[in-house]
Amino acid sequence: MATGIELEINGKGYLVNYPPDTPLLYVLRDELGLTGTKYGCGEGMCGACTVLIGGTARRSCQIPLGAALSKPITTIEGLEKNGVLDPVQQAFLDAGAFQCAYCTSGMIMSSVSLLEANPHPTTAQIVQSLQGNICRCGTYTRIIKAVQRAAETLKGRSK
Amino acid sequence: MRKAEETFLPEPERYEFRAMPMHQFALGRRDFFKIFGAGIAVFAVAKEVSAMQETAPGPHGFHNEELPEEIGAWLHIGEDGTVTGFAGKAEIGQNVRTSLAQTIADELGVAVASVRMVLADTALTPFDAGTFGSKTIATITPQLRRVAAAARDLLLEKAAREWNVPADRLVAGDGKVSDPATGKSLRYAQLAREAIGARKPPAEDPIKPASEWIVAGTPVPKVDAREFVTGGHRYSTDLRPEGMLYGKILRPPSFNATLISCDDSAAKAMKDVVLVRDGDFTGAAAPTVAAAEAALRSLQVKWKELPQISDQEIFSYLKKNAQPSKEARFRQAKGSVDGGLAEAAHKLDASYTVAYIAHAPLEPRAAVAQWTDGKLTVWMGTQRPFAVRDDLADIFHVSEKNVRVIVPDTGSAYGGKHTSDAGLEAARLAKAAGGRPVKLVWTREEEFTWAYFRPAGVIEVKSGIAADGKLTAWEFHNYHSGMSGIETPYVVANQVTEYHQVPLVLRSGSYRGLAATANHFARETHMDSLAGRASMDPLEFRLKNLAEPRMRAVLETGAKAFGWPRQKSAEGQGFGVAAGYEKGSYVATFAEILVDRKNNSVTVKKLLEVFECGAIVNPDGLRNQVVGAMIQGLGGALFESIQFENGRISNAHFASYRVPRFKDVPEIEAILLDRKDIPSAGAGETPIMAIAPAIGNAFSDATKIRLTKLPLRPELHLQG
Missing domain, CATH: 1.10.150.120 ([2Fe-2S]-binding domain)
Structure with missing residues (x-):
């Protein structure tokens, strides 16, 4: 059931093997170690898991992996550039x-x-x-x- | 096991403490130096100054293996000049990591940046009962100042010997000891390299008065703030040690439900799943959260559930089931209330209620547990690491020496992270996981259901005033909610205050401010009603009955800033005031609201608060705490309440349990009074407790409708 899904996160390409209905949040945190994105409620009600998908703020706990693959994703870890904060x-x-x-x-x-x-x-x-x-x-x-x-x-x- | 000397009597509403372990710190100093290497270490004993210092262990260890009892804090200066302070308190967002580092920097004469704080690690820091009760600043700050002062004196003496000059002509500061007469100086790092003999406690209290503070008393930013804006800080929920599994616990469908049967054959057949069934406990650990959840879903479970009290019946239940007072401290009385009522020109009896509310910390309860060779390490967001350690040791039948609890700086707590549950659950799963660490993160629903709540309560007040507005009688009964802040700050010759215990309905316990919020809501609402009976201005009425100068000062300062008494400039406008003191700090809150009857809405337009907690250690951190408490207080004042029926929480989600959000925030003004002549008290709690009565009183001013229930839900009272 799980096939390789390509994601572009913070300018880097990733290939992950998760069912496409897995919320993006868990892949970011548990698989890729991008733990700056937080779990707060898992219900899209608190905003702690917010990431940018194609430049727009989205609740990563509500975004299935399959819906995140066509656009670049930015997490909190991707904002700092060459040691300079956003x-x-x-x-x-x-x-x-x-x-x-x-x-x-x-x-x-x-x-x-x-x-x-x-x-x-x-x-x-x-x-x-x-x-x-x-x-x-x-x-x-x-x-x-x-x-x-x-x-x-x-x-x-x-x- | 040594007994802690400090006898700590928790407030009765800290229901979650029940059997609180008070064991003594039990780590050998040897371990400490194994970790930190050579240098100077100074230990402070809790009350009396008695710094003893040790130097590099060398191959033969120490000449003194016995730790002094009652160690409260310690400090180490490394050979590279790095200063490390140790305290058992946890950083939960209240900014103690910064204010404690400031304190050491101030006393020792070094930059804040060169001080590192090790906090809340049972293997490294002194025993601590827990981070609660606004105690960190009041108790740990003086201890760290003592160790820092002792360390500074050692460095001065070392330099004096080096140069063969009297120590009293040398100056310590800026990370070095200097001799103004010769211009010579030596860095602390250089001085820390060699052994220095044991030292007797200084005869006099070395603590610098607040008027001489240099680093303390200034607005130092959060010391490791950069880690938090980059997402780099690792909370307990973020840890991912090698080989880690994810845990999930099977929760009953309702409180007090019992398991009748459980067919676990499908879960047992799942690859890579560790299933644990142990009495009431059923949980699974697996390489992914989804796999652990799937294992629990596969269980064929039957439960027996029980009918239980609902939020509709809770207040009558609490009144009916009150128990006779067990402890003398529950009841205070003086004079004769009957006599005072007999001489009163106006009498007023009223009853108030407060709902259960939830802490709802944004980081839910979480723990990572790992067993290695019979030793257990637990990383956990808790306010009581030593109590968690003791619970783990008891339950798993291991020595406390073999349990280490480490608290990463935590995603808030507000009095809600006192219990061991998540740590025990993770450790139980890990015990079956063959040495692999297991992480357990409670879901938001679990957090709203299986944590504990600020207890609901009923408060009854009987009172009388003379024709001139002086209180003649005051009788105040709190059922279940607690006795913090129960004592009236107003002068009344005839009074009774009593706290009545009631068996728990929902799991209940500590909450920011404890019952002081409920008791101040009832008292300050009642005082407002009495002012009306006396036809007096509410502020004037309070001041007439108030002798306490610090409380008068916050009220008078606030009145001036708010412009009290204010003329109404719009229809539906209302102004309210409330005040009180608790845990060594004083607060007065002024509220402006606007009632729009056409649209059935009530808006809090402005909150102004004056707060005084003695000498201010970090004005920026304090302002953040005070404003934060005001905003959090809006939730409990206006709309937060836990709804429940038959052992189920009906609103265990942020969608149905409303907490303050951006749109709820009114104009806010916080005025901090800095009393350098008074020792610093904590500030995490008191600023929350006068918000609700100030708003309720403003609503009454606007509408003549008196609100007596928390949450106020003022918009529900506008019909008819």
Whole structure:
């Protein structure tokens, strides 16, 4: 039943042998060791497992492997380039936008996706866009600041 | 087994502690140096300063094999100058890894970056009862300061001997000892290389006053923050030791269900599956989660279930089944409540309820267990690694020496990760797995069902005030929820407070703030009603009955910042205040809400909180904790409640158990009062406890409707 499935993750090709209905999350974490993507609920309700598929934020616990093979996948591990953090990662770091930080990977991936689609989001748009991500420690206000800070950085770069 | 000297009496609502093991730390110092090599090590004894230090073991080990009893913390300075602090506390998002490193850096005179903290590892760190009760800053910080001060003195003396000058003219700081007279200096690393003799405890308390702090008291960022934004940090759930199997446990369909029959022939026939059936316990371990799940699905199981209490009946059940008070501390009384009621101009009796709520840490309970040559190692997100170690040793009949529990920095806990369950389950599966490690990660549904809850409760209050608004009588009964924060901070000559135990209905236990949230909800709501009876402003009424200067200070500061008393500028607007103190810290919360009757909606527009916990160690970390507690508190205040019927949790998912999300967050202002003249207290809990009454009081201000149940669900009260 399991045939080889080709995935492109963080710019690298992988061949995995899992049934195509296996959620992407478990393949990332258990097979490929990309454990920066977190299990929070397995039901698409908390956002901890968010990755980019074709540049768009998706809940990897809800994406069957078979639906993930045609587009490039980016996980939290793929954002840092040559030792330099992505502006969104750097902004979370600078804003101290975490406590236990278990939600952080998902928050960052959702924010990257938002800023890709909308480089200058209003606060209301940030809130709307991140509504599916839970931070049980309650660092929401800092996360909003981090996204705003990242937007500023990106604005400076595109000039 | 040595007995811990500190007698610890847990609050009665820490139901999950029941039989709490209080064993003493039992690791030989030899092991410690095996791991860390030569250098200087300083040990602090829990209460009195009595640093003893040891140097490199050399081939002959130590000249003193006996550890001092009651070690609270220790510190090691390596030959490369690396400073390592050891404490038994766990990092669960409250940022102690940073604040403890700051403390050592401050006292020793080194950069924060050169201090590494080893936390919550039963083989390496001193015994610790657990990371709960807002105790880390209050108890571990002074101990680390003592060891750091003793280490600094040793380095000064070593340099003094080296240069043959008096030690008191030398200066320690910036990672070195310097002689201002000659300009010479030696790095700590150089000084740590050679042996130094044993040392007597310093006669005087070496702790630096907060007014002289340099590194402590400043906003140092989370020390290993980069690991968390890159996904590099490994939580327990992320560990993947070589050869690891994934575990799954067969859960009963309802609480107290018993297994009648189980045909496991299909599962036994599955390749690569380790099936364990041991009394009530049935679980499987396999190379993938899916395979372990398939094995459990293949079981033909019959259960016997029992009818049980539902959330509809819980409050009347709690009242009916209260037991006579077993312990003297459960009841406090002074004066005569009857007398006080007789002289009252206004009397008010009211009853309040609080629902069960869930911690819902985003990282669910998880553990990785491995047996090697009869020794067990468990990596687990827990707040009580030593209690878990003791439970594992008891259950598997091995010596505590042969069990090691390591706590990777954990994806939050909020008082919910005190029990051993996930570790015991993983270890049981691993015991059958032939030396292969087994990882068990609870699903969200398991987390919502098989963990434990903040207990539900009923609170009854009888009270009286004189015509001038002074309290004359106060009688306060808490059924089941607990006795933290039960004592009123207001001045009342005639009062009774009593906590009534009730046999558990759902598994219940500690939760951020314990019962202080419930007791403050009842008390501060009741105080608001009384202010109305006295026709007084709620703040003025509180201050009239309040002597405690620190609580007055947070209220007065908050009133000024919030602009209390505020004029209403919109229809449906309401303002509320609530305050209290607990665990050495003080809080006042002010809320603004907007009630929209047309759309049947209630919005919390603003929360302002003033918090004071003595001298602030890390203002950035503290602000994060306070704001986080305010936002988490919104959930329990407005909408969180566990629903249950016949032993099943009806809302064991994030889709049905609502927690605060981005849209729920109002404008937030947190004001931190820094009292450098008062020893630092913990801050993880108290900031949560006045949120609900402040919002409820604001709703009453807007609508004249008094809410007496948690969660408030204010929108349900607008009809009619």
